[in-house]
Amino acid sequence: MFELIKRLFQSEPTSRNQANERLRVVLTHDRMNVSSEVINQLKTEIIQVIARHFDIDGTPEVNVVSEGRNAALDINIPIKGR
Amino acid sequence: MDKKLPESKVIVVTSGKGGVGKTTTVANVSSALARVGYKVAVLDLDIGLKKLDLLLGLENRVIYDIVQVIEGEIELKKAMVKDKRFPCLHMLPAAQTRNKADITPEQVKDVCEQLRPDYDFIFIDCPAGIEQGFQNAIAAADQAIVVTNPEISAVRDADRIIGMLLSAQFDDDDIGLVVNRLRPEMVKDGNMLSIDDLVEHLSIDLLGVIPEDKNVVISTNKGEPIILNEKSAAAAALNNIAMRISGKEVEIPTFQEESVLQKLKTFGRKFFSTM
Ligand SMILES: Nc1ncnc2c1ncn2[C@@H]1O[C@H](COP(=O)(O)OP(=O)(O)OP(=O)(O)O)[C@@H](O)[C@H]1O
Ligand SMILES: [Mg+2]
Numbered sequence: 001m002f003e004l005i006k007r008l009f010q011s012e013p014t015s016r017n018q019a020n021e022r023l024r025v026v027l028t029h030d031r032m033n034v035s036s037e038v039i040n041q042l043k044t045e046i047i048q049v050i051a052r053h054f055d056i057d058g059t060p061e062v063n064v065v066s067e068g069r070n071a072a073l074d075i076n077i078p079i080k081g082r
Numbered sequence: 083m084d085k086k087l088p089e090s091k092v093i094v095v096t097s098g099k100g101g102v103g104k105t106t107t108v109a110n111v112s113s114a115l116a117r118v119g120y121k122v123a124v125l126d127l128d129i130g131l132k133k134l135d136l137l138l139g140l141e142n143r144v145i146y147d148i149v150q151v152i153e154g155e156i157e158l159k160k161a162m163v164k165d166k167r168f169p170c171l172h173m174l175p176a177a178q179t180r181n182k183a184d185i186t187p188e189q190v191k192d193v194c195e196q197l198r199p200d201y202d203f204i205f206i207d208c209p210a211g212i213e214q215g216f217q218n219a220i221a222a223a224d225q226a227i228v229v230t231n232p233e234i235s236a237v238r239d240a241d242r243i244i245g246m247l248l249s250a251q252f253d254d255d256d257i258g259l260v261v262n263r264l265r266p267e268m269v270k271d272g273n274m275l276s277i278d279d280l281v282e283h284l285s286i287d288l289l290g291v292i293p294e295d296k297n298v299v300i301s302t303n304k305g306e307p308i309i310l311n312e313k314s315a316a317a318a319a320l321n322n323i324a325m326r327i328s329g330k331e332v333e334i335p336t337f338q339e340e341s342v343l344q345k346l347k348t349f350g351r352k353f354f355s356t357m
Binding site for chain 1: 234237238241242244245248269271272273274275276279283285
């Protein structure tokens with residue numbers, strides 16, 4: 001009973017949520033045949049290339065998004081205007 | 083007895099990870115279809131580690147095996163083991179003292195072509211793994227059933243297998259997902275992946291859901307198909323899968339019961355409404 005009342009009030013992620021979170025990442029990377037390491041490296045390189053030509057303004061984002069079994073790179077890099 | 087359907091279907095049951103319930107699924111779904119009069123052949127391709135004969139309770143009736151058939155030592159028809167309880171069910175045993183590399187995908191295709199005219203359904207029990215044994219098992223199949231457990235390691239392997247099936251001859255529509263060993267009470271408590279979670283991760287259609295059920299072990303001990311047990315939830319689930327494979331449009335029971343919390347809330351509502 002105490003367990004139940006405690007659960008009602010705490011919002012810790014359940015092990016099911018954690019499993020879902022981990023699976024989302026690992027399946028996306030498995031399907032693309034890359035590791036998190038490679039994705040992070042890619043992120044750094046993309047931002048470096050852009051920074052050579054533009055002034056980056058704010059936080060650049062490079063993420064892998066998946067739609068069903070397909071994945072895409074979602075790149076959002078804010079550029080400073082004149 | 084004659085076959086019922088004009089076209090026969092070859093269905094491979096696979097998973098990647100071992101021990102998730104492939105052989106249990108093959109044994110029971112094939113028995114369920116044979117029970118209602120479909121002509122069913124089951125092929126054990128787990129060469130070297132055979133178990134299908136045990137699950138069907140046919141281990142004492144095995145004389146020849148698939149490797150002997152392929153090597154031309156014995157006629158295919160003579161090697162098929164007949165099941166006394168289900169006259170429409172025939173099994174082609176695996177060889178226990180040979181290797182997966184002793185046969186080729188082409189040879190399995192050839193066996194299936196020979197069986198097609200006599201059977202409505204041909205089920206192939208695939209070994210765990212993604213190597214030669216897997217390639218042999220999928221080569222002849224029109225459709226694939228991917229069995230998984232609600233557990234991250236099994237889901238990851240299932241995803242790999244689905245990828246490999248999609249790069250082989252299978253389309254999305256040819257692949258069905260079976261979730262085995264679901265424990266609804268754990269899902270409700272937030273401690274197990276749910277059916278919806280699994281379907282979302284794997285992006286293939288759901289064919290069936292089999293709950294964790296101790297009757298599976300009891301039936302296996304006895305060498306009896308579980309589908310004959312009227313009281314078993316797993317039996318109901320396996321019969322449901324068989325019906326869906328035969329083309330009946332029945333709903334999938336997903337065994338999502340109310341959680342303790344939910345029950346408590348309902349109780350609270352009822353309790354207070356009487357005051
Ligand atoms: N729904 C269930 N409830 C309880 N036990 C189960 C259930 N399904 C399978 N089992 C048990 O799990 C074990 C493995 O099942 P099974 O042999 O069908 O798996 P498999 O995928 O064919 O394994 P392998 O990869 O070794 O061929 C068996 O002991 C079986 O009794
Ligand atoms: Mg097996």
